[in-house]
Amino acid sequence: MPGIKIHVLHTGTVCVSPDLPFGGDHCNPIKASGIFQPRKGRLWLPVSVYLIEHPKGLFLVDTGWARAMSPAGVFDKKAQVKSLGSLVLYEVNQGQVPLGQCVDEQLATLGIKTSDIDAVLLTHLDCDHANGIVQVADAKRFVVAADEVRFASKITNRVRYTKDWWGMVKLDEFEWTGNLGPFGKSYDLLDDGSIQLINIPGHADGLFAVKVTNEEGRFVLLYSDGGYAAKSWQEQITSGIAADKGQQKASLAWIREQSLDPLCVESLANHDPDVEPHVIEL
Numbered sequence: 001m002p003g004i005k006i007h008v009l010h011t012g013t014v015c016v017s018p019d020l021p022f023g024g025d026h027c028n029p030i031k032a033s034g035i036f037q038p039r040k041g042r043l044w045l046p047v048s049v050y051l052i053e054h055p056k057g058l059f060l061v062d063t064g065w066a067r068a069m070s071p072a073g074v075f076d077k078k079a080q081v082k083s084l085g086s087l088v089l090y091e092v093n094q095g096q097v098p099l100g101q102c103v104d105e106q107l108a109t110l111g112i113k114t115s116d117i118d119a120v121l122l123t124h125l126d127c128d129h130a131n132g133i134v135q136v137a138d139a140k141r142f143v144v145a146a147d148e149v150r151f152a153s154k155i156t157n158r159v160r161y162t163k164d165w166w167g168m169v170k171l172d173e174f175e176w177t178g179n180l181g182p183f184g185k186s187y188d189l190l191d192d193g194s195i196q197l198i199n200i201p202g203h204a205d206g207l208f209a210v211k212v213t214n215e216e217g218r219f220v221l222l223y224s225d226g227g228y229a230a231k232s233w234q235e236q237i238t239s240g241i242a243a244d245k246g247q248q249k250a251s252l253a254w255i256r257e258q259s260l261d262p263l264c265v266e267s268l269a270n271h272d273p274d275v276e277p278h279v280i281e282l
């Protein structure tokens with residue numbers, strides 16, 4: 001069987017208070033939100049998506065920002081507030097995506113039509129991961145944990161999640177049927193163990209890591225917002241805002257264990273400022 005190739009792509013950037021990704025256990029969530037903090041000192045972090053070229057199909061992990069966030073490819077407050085659905089969410093995280101960097105624009109550069117994507121794997125439904133669904137709306141399937149849809153539907157999460165981001169597609173919701181990961185909850189996408197979606201809650205209830213394993217057992221771990229950078233698992237740094245810190249810590253401990261496994265080829269956080277776009281041959 002031919003090998004697996006993973007393209008690490010950056011679809012613009014997200015701007016947050018440094019405490020949001022790296023605030024730690026005792027951080028005040030209001031402070032981490034940055035809402036009442038000066039804009040100076042904020043971090044601009046990459047927003048990644050991953051294209052998996054697999055012998056059984058093309059799979060896209062997350063979607064990044066919609067073009068509507070930056071219609072002209074530059075910072076545009078009015079456009080962001082509209083696309084994010086509220087001024088409050090805009091205050092927590094701003095985003096911009098230069099021309100040519102939206103996920104569909106980058107796929108086109110690779111010679112791939114969005115309708116060729118067999119499944120979009122939505123690690124969770126936060127804006128910087130799901131706001132760009134509209135760019136790939138004609139993909140064949142949109143896979144998300146049923147737990148995440150339930151979490152996103154909570155009244156207390158009304159600002160965090162806006163259904164408009166995914167309202168134009170049919171979500172294919174799955175329940176955990178496998179027992180991998182820190183909480184023994186996983187889903188075997190292709191029924192052959194090669195793409196495992198593994199629940200790593202804490203940041204969001206239905207958040208999953210994507211573990212892509214080749215025939216020799218070597219694997220790549222994409223853990224999205226399970227941690228914001230390699231240092232998150234290396235130093236066990238929790239984020240300033242978490243749905244459940246205890247779960248987040250257990251998830252980070254599992255990410256650490258996986259990342260230190262000799263069979264782990266690469267372990268990637270979605271927003272790690274030290275990760276450049278590149279291609280992994282697995």
Ligand SMILES: [Zn+2]
Nearest residue numbers: 126128129225
């Ligand atoms: Zn994120």
